[in-house]
Amino acid sequence: MESTIPSSFSPSTEAVRARSIDWRLGIPTYVYAVVFASLCIVWGLLWDIMWHISIGRDGLFAPPHLVMYVGAVVSGLFSGYQILSMTFRKNHPERAGSVRFWGIFYGSLGALYCVWGAMAMLTSAPFDDWWHNTYGLDVQILTPPHTVLVLGMMMVQFGAMIGVLALQNRTRSQTLANDLDQRRASRLKLLFGIAAGLLLTVLYVLLSENMGKWLMHNSLCYTTAAIAFPVYLLAVGRASLLKNPLTVITFVYMVTLLIPNWSLPLFPATPKLGPVYNPITTYQAFSFPLLLIVPAFALDQLMKRYKGNDWILAGLAAVVFMVLFLAVQWPFGEFLHTSPYARNWFFLSNAWSYDSSPDWKYRYKFHPSLLEPPAVFFKNFGFAILYAAISARIGLWWGNWMKRVVR
Incomplete structure (x- = not known):
């Protein structure tokens, strides 16, 4: 007997679609992307520090810099897409609750911070390269291009945290009627803890000399x-x-800092x-x-x-x-x-x-x-x-x- 179920609605297709929805739990993809971007920024920064104390010489496209650039590009692209989608799709379900800026664009507050931060990070890269070519090696951490970079990094990370926070706060007064809602709320709580821990790590790194x-x-x-x-x-x-929350956030901070500190010394590096x-x-x-x-x-x-x-x-x-x-x-x-x-x-x-x-x-x-x-x-x-x-x-x-x- 032949099956009357259309191929486009076969059990395997429906299972794949269900799994696709399941892993996100209804949370926008850009939220996961900007939290990932925040992690790239932290680990790229830590790698860059260890590069300087182990190898010394670097360049515009040194591997640690590329990891940070990945964070900037990912946060900028996903957040920018979210802003453009809300702007040009007048029936976008989240447009009514978005922020309007420059009289034209619509987007979430977190996405705006991420785009601005990504632009600052990518602007600082050629600025830093020019600075080195003109004035030589840095003798201090907060040179003008590094200041632009740090502000951009922290803005991206703050945007990631605010992006999760806005979604989390919408669940404060909601009745979590089913299992999916409860799982989504739990996922948002955890994502906020991770995003906050990543920003805490960068805050510590900036103050670590003291x-x-x-x-x-x-x-x-x-x-x-x-x-x-x-x-x-x-x-x-x-x-x-x-x-x-603070126990979770400081635990994330410790793990984020320790993973590259434990793993990178396993790899060869010689001063240049x-x-x-x-x-x-x-x-x-x-x-x-x-x-x-x-x-x-x-x-x-x-x-x-x-x-x-x-x-x-x-x-x-x-x-x-x-x-x-x-x-x-x-x-x-x-x-x-x-x-x-x-x-x-x-x-x-x-x-x-x-x-x-x-x-x-x-x-x-x-x-x-x-x-x-x-x-x-x-x-x-x-x-x-x-x-x-x-x-x-x-x-x-x-x-x-x-x-x-x-x-």
């Missing part, structure tokens, strides 16, 4: 952390719908720029992440239990974050910098750049000039708690704004 293991017994490390981390952590913690004081043969790791996950877990518990005034919450959060950060990072910094048990592939303390002497007497101990008298350290630490309270209050305000983003 928080290296050699500075973990100096108040500068804790002052920098007090200014930078509470504002971000409390903002994303308030905006997220995860059960323990002198002077070479340390004749290495493999990539050198960047750094082991800060133990932010410990104070982050405590902040999660505080934010779940305390529902009072945000000014009081900011003060409590500042004390909790700073005290726990000091309690774990001070001894861990001692371990990383001085212990022979940290000089391995896991803790990465044996990594050393090609242009640094391996026999430097302070390679594995704190430099006296970076050690402060206890009175000076605790005075500065007290100010750091104050800075953390201000930072936390701004973060809570920012988080309240992010909870309202639905476009």
